[in-house]
Amino acid sequence: MLKKLRAKFPRRSVAYARARALVSRHPLPPGDLVRLDVIEKNDRTFLLRRATEVGPIFKAIAWDEFWVCIVGLELGRRLLREHADALRPVTLKLEPLFPKGFLRQMQGEDHRRYRKALQRAIRGEDLAANRRGLDAIAADALARYATQPRAAEDSAADLIRTLNAIASGMLIQIFFGAQFGTPQFERVLAGYHRLGPYGLVWNLGPQQHAAFAEIRDFLLAEFGGAATSHPPGAEASILGQLVREGTLDATLLGNLIYMVEMGRYDTYSLFRWLVKYAADHPTLLDAIAHEDASKVPPTGRRSLAEAFVIETLRMDQSERLIRVAQRDLVFEGWLIPKHATVRICLWEPHKSPATFPEPFRFDPARFLAEKDPGADQFAPFGLDAHQCPFGDLAIGLSVIFLRALARAYVPASLGDGLPVKGAFHWEPASRFGVKLEPRPPIT
Ligand code: HEM
Incomplete structure (x- = not known):
């Protein structure tokens, strides 16, 4: 019966999902089969309303495929916990470049082992040790843009x-x-320009294969364990730490290269929202410019710069987790059929008025006290074993960027409009740009 189904309908189609429901004791989730990819382009709050109308689990179509949406962090976490083995994250297929592919889609023991090695190599002190270089990167590029x-x-x-x-x-x-x-820096950067000249390339072609090999071979020669001497700074890096611990292999190195490739997209997208909120809230930016970055905030408090970054994550950057069902699942009495795409929504729960009063108002003061709402109310970096290992790093780099912007410039918006749905995320309006006016010297 199921073989016949597979032959008759494309695996991810609505028809296939319906046919599986016919042979199951459980119904598909409620909700009209609306086209999410089309509706959301003009209506960002659609899923919030739909969840109020039909409940937190409902079906839809996106890009002609059958989707199930889950609105609620506790619910999403429970689904992931109860069916961890059967929900596969969707990400780039990197197996043609290196063994075992991307950490994001590994499961079981491989995932545990590689993730642990990586987490051991991410050290807060490396951010501090690289501070001057990171400041210089931000200051230099902003100065070129401003002038x-x-x-x-x-x-x-x-x-x-x-x-x-x-x-x-x-x-x-x-x-x-x-x-x-x-x-060395210029050489690696040039490699990344070739890897993704106009953004992340989802389907790898000959150019990605060549650029990947070039970056990998150069890193191994200059910074790897076999290199006779390492350039200054190599010690205080994730690669340096993995080499020291003796855990670096082709899989980890390939992962590091592609984490930077994907992570730079996540990071500059977040920076873009930061610039937008900075231009919209000059008084807050002024306060950040006058904050003493060398002063550690009192216990239990965050700096305004950090609170500003976290509020930006809540408002815009963190949107959803995507999984594909590897078999039929039953959750809360509903059938999630094999091959269905499951979208676990993060952006929507982050707009709950019960946790975040006036949820559509940008207000970093919500995060000034270090005590955040619980993980079932706020989870910008994910909900399960695949949670972002670089959450603290992403916040740390964003604070460095925001301070560099605030201390030297007053951004004025040049073109604006409503946010738009980009290739992967919601983004500020396509024509959003800024003029960077020099800030009067801070005394
Ligand atoms: C800039 C803000 C960032 C946000 C909002 C963010 C968000 C997330 C989220 C929500 C997940 C979970 C995905 C899932 O469960 O399917 C995730 C995973 C991940 N993120 Fe991030 N991320 C950010 C920055 C970065 C950066 C800078 C890097 C690396 C350079 C990175 C590397 C990863 C990796 C490798 C995973 C998968 C971990 C695993 O599967 O064990 N992220 N991120």
Whole structure:
């Protein structure tokens, strides 16, 4: 019967899901089969309303495939816990580049082992040790953006290029220890320009294979265990730590290279939202400019810069987790059929008025006290064993970027409009750019 089904309908289609429901004792989740990919383009709050109308688990279509949406962090966490073995994360297929592929889609013992090795190599002190280089990367690129003459309509594209350069530079330094301004740094950066010249390339072609091999071989020669001497700074990096611990293998190195590739996109997207909120809230930016970055906030308090970053994550950056069902699952009495895409929503629960009064208002003061709402109310970095291992690093780099912006400039919005749904995430309006006016010296 199931073989016949597979032959008759495409695996991810609505027809296939319906046919599986016919042979199951459990119904498909409620909800009309609306086209999420189309509706959401013009209505970002659609899922919030749908959850109020039909309940927190409902079905829909996206890109002609059958989807199940889950709205609620506790619910999402429970689904992931109860069916961990049968829900596979969706991400880049990197097995053609290195054994075992991306950590994001590993499961079981492989995932535990590689994730543990990676977590041991991420050390807070490396961020501090690289601080001057990271400051310089942000300051240098912002200064070039601020002083370069351009037509107002070119500022949006230039801003993206600038933020991408900052994010890429920061991650290259932290991951590989290649210091900003050195030939090694330029060489690795050039490799990344070839790997994803216009953003993350989802289907790898010959150019990605060649660029990946080039970055890998260069890193091994310069910074790897066999190198006779390491360039300065290599010690205080994730790669340096893995080499020291003797855990670096082809899988981990391949993962580091692609984490930077994917992470630079996440990071510059977050920087773009930070610039947008900075331009919209000059008084807050002014307060950040006058914050003493060298002063540790009193116990239980965060700096305004950090609270600003976390509020930006809540408002815009963190959206959803995606999984594909590897077999039929029953959750809360509903059938999630094999091959269905499951979307566990993060953005929507982060707008709950019960946890975040006036949830659509940008208000970093919510996060000034270090005591966050519980993990069932706020989870910008995920809900299960695949939670982002770089959450603290992403916040730390964002604080460095925001302070560099605040201390030197007053950004004024040049083109604005409603947020748009980009290829992977919601983004500020396509024409959003800024003019960076120099800030009067801070005394
Ligand atoms: C900038 C803000 C960032 C946000 C909001 C973010 C968010 C997330 C989320 C929600 C997950 C869970 C995905 C899932 O369960 O399917 C995740 C996983 C992950 N993130 Fe991030 N991330 C950020 C930055 C970064 C950076 C900078 C890197 C690396 C350079 C990174 C590397 C990873 C990796 C490797 C995983 C998968 C971990 C695993 O499967 O064990 N992320 N991230």
